[in-house]
Amino acid sequence: MEILRLYDFLPSGNGYKIRLLLTQIGMPFERIEVNITKGETRTPEFLSKNPHGKIPLLEIEPGKYLSESNAILVYLSEGTEFLPYDRFLRAQVMQWLFFEQSSHEPFIATSRYLISILGKAEEYQEAIKQRREPGYAALKLMEKHLSANQFFVGERYTIADIALFAYTHVANEGGFDLTQFSAIQAWIERVKSQSGYISINQE
Amino acid sequence: MEILRLYDFLPSGNGYKIRLLLTQIGMPFERIEVNITKGETRTPEFLSKNPHGKIPLLEIEPGKYLSESNAILVYLSEGTEFLPYDRFLRAQVMQWLFFEQSSHEPFIATSRYLISILGKAEEYQEAIKQRREPGYAALKLMEKHLSANQFFVGERYTIADIALFAYTHVANEGGFDLTQFSAIQAWIERVKSQSGYISINQE
Incomplete structure (x- = not known):
């Protein structure tokens, strides 16, 4: 191969x-x-x-x-421990993956891009402001779920966690304050402790 | 069951x-x-x-x-003719599903919602204007693909077609002009001719 x-x-x-x-x-x-x-x-x-x-x-x-x-x-x-085999658990993974792309990434990732990657917070202040409320709504939904669950699906680390972790753990770079979300913070630590973890700036 | x-x-x-x-x-x-x-x-x-x-x-x-x-x-x-069994074809279906939710629906569906469902085109004219360019970019990408393919994946009708058809065939209700997209128009007719087709307002 x-x-x-x-x-x-x-x-x-x-x-x-x-x-x-x-x-x-x-x-x-x-x-x-x-x-x-x-x-x-x-x-x-x-x-x-x-x-x-x-x-x-x-x-x-x-x-x-x-x-x-x-x-x-x-x-x-597919076929690894990171995607459940059970049909309904797999469907729940898909649900969170689509949630991430439609209700999380457009607000949290985009804010980070404008502020920290492009460094143009002032120029794009209106676009950033528009993303504040829906971004926090996504974080609140995650907080609610993680207050009752260790991981997003099936009480195990899956690609749903990977997808949501990617932009959540650097949400502060998009101007989002995570200190009010204690369940998210504890989950971030759980993800970081997974075997084979690498950081976002690690080649 | x-x-x-x-x-x-x-x-x-x-x-x-x-x-x-x-x-x-x-x-x-x-x-x-x-x-x-x-x-x-x-x-x-x-x-x-x-x-x-x-x-x-x-x-x-x-x-x-x-x-x-x-x-x-x-x-x-899963397990039906609407989702390919082949791993790479199934991955391509997923690719179009995520494209639909991140690069199509937020612009085309939202414009239709504001204009035709809420009937508030004037009040939301700025939000609608912002969605014009990315909405047309999604349609252009679809047109390019459909100029060389009968359907989105594997030359067969799949859930990738269903997902993209839902808001594309009523894009005019969001102020998008489909007359310039002949491959999309031909594909819309192909979808409508599928067995068991029902229209969007059919209960």
């Missing part, structure tokens, strides 16, 4: 999800840095690989690509 | 996805109308079923709930 190639941008939480899972599974991969702040996902060459112009992008074998971070997580975790 | 209960709102494209698939699979279900414009997803009773306060919500058996339309599609289609 060819080695997996991951087109990635180190500060990206979406890219980090894949790096973290691959490392925890123990699957070797080659990481190719693509700087999204310099338009490197918009070149004709990159667009020929992913017409959507986004990272992470996984090259499974030469010329065979898969995009969308959470779709990549599902693909890589 | 208990009959499935679907908490739903008839004009909702996310709800329609589930109605359409269940009808095409031939699985009976009870539909419970919840009017989101009247706050019926925010009552303590509904929030006890889905803390996220959203429809569609599938009650698989009494007290056992699943939310997020695309997670429900995956759950219901």
Whole structure:
């Protein structure tokens, strides 16, 4: 089998999800840095690989690509301990993955991008302000769930935790205050203590 | 087995996805109308079923709930002709499902909601204007893909088509002009000709 190639941008939480899972599974991969702040996902060459112009992008074998971070997580975790085999538990994992992409990432990740990656908090203050309330709503929902559960699904660490951890643990970089969310904070520590854990800035 | 209960709102494209698939699979279900414009997803009773306060919500058996339309599609289609068995094809279905929720629905569905469901185009003109460009970007990407493919994945009708069809075929209700997208228009007709097709306003 060819080695997996991951087109990635180190500060990206979406890219980090894949790096973290691959490392925890123990699957070797080659990481190719693509700087999204310099338009490197918009070149004709990159667009020929992913017409959507986004990272992470996984090259499974030469010329065979898969995009969308959470779709990549599902693909890589099938048959591993990180995706439950039980049909309803697996459905709950999917539920949290879609929640992450529709109700969490657009607000929390985007705020972090504007403030800490682009460093343009002033220029984008209106966009950041609009994301405050829905971002906190997502965190409150997570807090409620984690107040009664150790992990998101089935009381075990799964890709649902990986997907939600990626941007939650750096939410402060998007101006979100996590100190009021004690269950989230305890869960962040549980995730960090998992075997094979790597940090977001670790290549 | 208990009959499935679907908490739903008839004009909702996310709800329609589930109605359409269940009808095409031939699985009976009870539909419970919840009017989101009247706050019926925010009552303590509904929030006890889905803390996220959203429809569609599938009650698989009494007290056992699943939310997020695309997670429900995956759950219901497993083992049917609407979800490929091949691992890479299934991953591509997931890719389009996440694309739909992160890059399509927030712009096209939301515009339709503000303009045609709430009827508040004037009040929300700034929010609608902000969604124009990313909405058209999603449609362009779909047009490109459909110019070379009959369906989204594996040249067969799957839940990827159902998920993308739901809000695309009524995109005009959100102020998006589909006349320039001939491949999308041809695909809409192909979806409408599928066995067991029902329209969005059909209970």
